[in-house]
Amino acid sequence: EVQLVESGGGLVQPGGSLRLSCAASGFTFSSYEMNWVRQAPGKGLEWVSYISRRGSTLYYADSVKGRFTISRDNAKNSLYLQMNTLRADDTAVYYCARDPGGRSFDYWGQGTLVTVSS
């Protein structure tokens, strides 16, 4: 069974940093592209970042470019999102999502809540 489990969310002050993790199981992690998608409270889906199978190709939404860094460790079946210089409008549930290619997301984690507030 495919499982994606996010962790690392929490309350952080504006300007602070947080690192999210996504533990994958039930499939060959290294064979899939991965993404982070977020959803602010009461709002729609917003794509955050993409990473290719080997981590050689990265894409970011303009809203996080220069502040967030996506990475992966295929040996540990894990995806990461390093978030720096956090702002109030980064407050959201962050989902990791599996991408079989073509930017469709066939499996999603349960999400982890990040709250940026003083």
Next chain:
Amino acid sequence: QSVLTQPPSVSAAPGQKVTISCSGSNSNIGNNYVSWYQQLPETAPKLLIYDNNKRPSGIPDRFSGSKSGTSATLGITGLQTGDEAEYYCGTWDNSLSAVVFGGGTKLTVL
């Protein structure tokens, strides 16, 4: 303001059919595959349609997708109360080098 445009809400009676539109441009829908997602309250999104009109295993054939030019449509037949959810379209945008989503459509089954 989302890059892809969806109606904020649609409604229909149980057993009826509903369609949800998703409008974009040549930089996104016009030249890329479209996906559709269902998000039930307080849950993660679920893939309903990929590559414009393909259904993942386990998705009933009541759900269908189509694309024409720079617009895509999700169709749901035989509506059930359990279909009440938010629906999102998504695709890649070549100009932005980013995945873009529609703003979401809330389906109410009256």
